[in-house]
Amino acid sequence: MTYSSATGTLFVVATPIGNLDDMVPRAIETLQSVNVIAAEDTRHSGRLLARFAIETPSLAYHDHSDDRRLEDLLGRLQTGENVALISDAGTPLVSDPGYRLVRAARERGFTVVPIPGPCALVAALSASGLASDRFSFEGFLPAKSGARRHALDALAREPRTLIFYEAPHRVLECLRDMQQVFGSQREAVLARELTKTFETIHSAPLAELTEFVAGDSNQQRGEIVLLVQGAPKNAGSELDSEAERIMGVLLEELPLKQAASLGAKLTGLKKNFLYQWALDKTQGH
Incomplete structure (x- = not known):
């Protein structure tokens, strides 16, 4: 397809996530024909x-580049040059740089054309065995455990399949936090080094998956995607009879927030979970 315009076109080009044979012909043709390639890391992309x-x-471009580099690329488009945007691997903007450039290009009226191809989250989901009709991509979780657990707490009742990227040196801590927040039996999948020599796609309940990763240091290396089964539809009512009795007594005597806080100490369940359970009860859900 030919794009003709008085101004240039920005092409957002997906590149392989590991196996270079996954490079699509249209991506090769595009990168050969544009005037300049804006790469996340020019040294890394040199091999490709x-x-x-x-x-x-x-030339190097990422979302932390200064405004001069952004304006340089926009200026090239203005004078009629075509620019290709690539990241180190996969589809740009999917937990990779490029948002500022694409946003600015569209705001100024330049044509932005996607050249689709590999994407780690889609590859992982397609082979995970988890529900793929509805899913939520959450990118990278916070690095510190407290903030990470807080983010996971907010997702504890999410019914869609959850997809995360994680750094290898944090994957074990992340799985332990997931086990604490989501429960030991929630099904999860580790998809590691996709399309590469040591590709691993391992599914198990969170407790078993955590043990698997803890027992093999090789599973704590490389590019990692974590997928977690969505919460069951009745997640808001999963209290055993004793926990429900305790919460019933507390709610008769205390405001909802205080009842949830004290109930968490007495039952060992998450405060946010008990708060939402109580809120659903009081609203007649």
């Missing part, structure tokens, strides 16, 4: 460009 004899000049 050399593999496919792409001699187009490249």
Whole structure:
């Protein structure tokens, strides 16, 4: 397809997440034909460009680049040059740089064209065995455990399949936090080094998956996607009879927030979970 305009076109080009043979022909053609390639890391992308004899000049661009680099690329588009945006791997903007450039290009009226291809979250979901009709991509969770648990608490009752990216040095801590928040029996999948030599796709309840990763240091290396089964539809009413009795007594004597806080100490359940359960009860859900 030919794009003709008085101004240039910004192409958002997906590149392989591991196996270079996954590079699509249209992506190669696009990178060969544009005037310049904006790459997350020009040194990292050099191997890819050399593999496919792409001699187009490249320059470094990521969302932390200063405004001068952003304006330089927009200026090139304004003068009629075509620009390709690539990240280190996968589809740009999916937990990768590029948002500022794409946003600014669209705001100024330039044509933005996606060149689809590999994406780690989609590849992981397709082979996970978890429900794929509805899912929520959450990207990277906070690095510190307290903030991470808080973010997971907010997702504890989410019925859609949850998808996360995680750094290898944090994956074990992350799984332990997930086990504490989501429960030991919630099904989860570790998808690691997708399309590469040591690709691993391992599914198990969170307690077993945590043990699997803890027992094999190789599972704590490489590019990692974590997928977690969505909460069951009746997650808001999953209290045993004793916990429900305790909450019933507390709610008769205390405001909802205080009842949830004290109930968490007495039952060992999450305060946010008990708060939502009580809120559903009081609203007649």
